[in-house]
Amino acid sequence: MDWYSTVKFLHIVSATVWVGGGFTLMLLGVLADRADDRENVMFIMRTVAQLGNKLFAPMSILTLLFGLVMAWFWVGFSNLWIVIGLCGFAAAFLTGTFVFKPTADKMLALIEKEGVSPAAMHLARRMLAFGKIDYAVMLVVVADMALKPTLNDTAILGGMVMVLAAGVAMALGGARRLSPAHA
Structure with missing residues (x-):
């Protein structure tokens, strides 16, 4: 096995744990919210x-570092798919730093003080809404890494824009509740 394959494997494992773990928890949160299971x-x-x-x-940091190593030594930084991947990472990092972390800290403090209050639920639902956008970005990055689009791949790039728009629409659409017959 060569160094590139090793670094690529570590990049994929890190991304799988990061994206897959977070997606699973976000999906469970959405399903619990739809069932009104506070x-x-x-x-x-x-x-x-x-x-x-x-x-x-x-x-996420390991995913970035392994990706940067691959780009630095083997791929370069001029390909569109590398730029899209870096932009996606930046968006996820900024969302985590400036939305998820402070919202989670406030939510945990409220739970400690008041228990599961309406204010704490509001913060949890805010995290879920931003999670829908965040994971639309993640889906675009995963597709980007797999498909490696160029400027000529308008169908792929258009699909990526549609995935982002769907994530924003789902976040802004609020939570649909399951009827008691389906809960």
């Missing part, structure tokens, strides 16, 4: 908050 929503959002600095941030 205790479960809060449990999942507390888990997200606890894993943010311990798992998701380190895995």
